[in-house]
Amino acid sequence: NAGVTQTPKFRILKIGQSMTLQCTQDMNHNYMYWYRQDPGMGLKLIYYSVGAGITDKGEVPNGYNVSRSTTEDFPLRLELAAPSQTSVYFCASSYDSDTQYFGPGTRLTVL
């Protein structure tokens, strides 16, 4: 099992560009989450999904979109990147919602 994989590992964007952060899990988990972690801070929930076709907003959803067409994949879309979106993005999956398995993260810088 690869667990939770995220691509890319690093990315630099210019203001106004868009991109998709990929997240895939091979554990057949229904629950998936996207978090962002700013330097020296805790994690903040952006979006989550309780199963294929179902997504909902977390604490900080503005500027982001998600989709969940399959159990395995949960991509996060950034439209019109802004410097405030500079952060480390973590994807997680879970079989029971509490025991979340995190990916290695994507480090995004918006200049």
Next chain:
Amino acid sequence: GQQLNQSPQSMFIQEGEDVSMNCTSSSIFNTWLWYKQEPGEGPVLLIALYKAGELTSNGRLTAQFGITRKDSFLNISASIPSDVGIYFCAGPTLGTYKYIFGTGTRLKVLA
């Protein structure tokens, strides 16, 4: 919005010492989770608590679910260098799958 406040913010301890940290909220939680994050990686679940007053152990780690359901404590006994990292408390907002993470306690162990 809901916040989880952790104290202390950081700790420097000698190898072999015991460590105690806590997490408090202004709102009630039905689940308390403790995660550990090592540099450059995603968090890993250490302990999950589901019942007020519950005391749960995982090796040298012991965590308690406060009676008021507004706090939780994590103790590490006989610390070792690999205990270094950031410890986060977390929990889902009541009746939702929206997880809130605390501000973190940064632990450094001096050999």
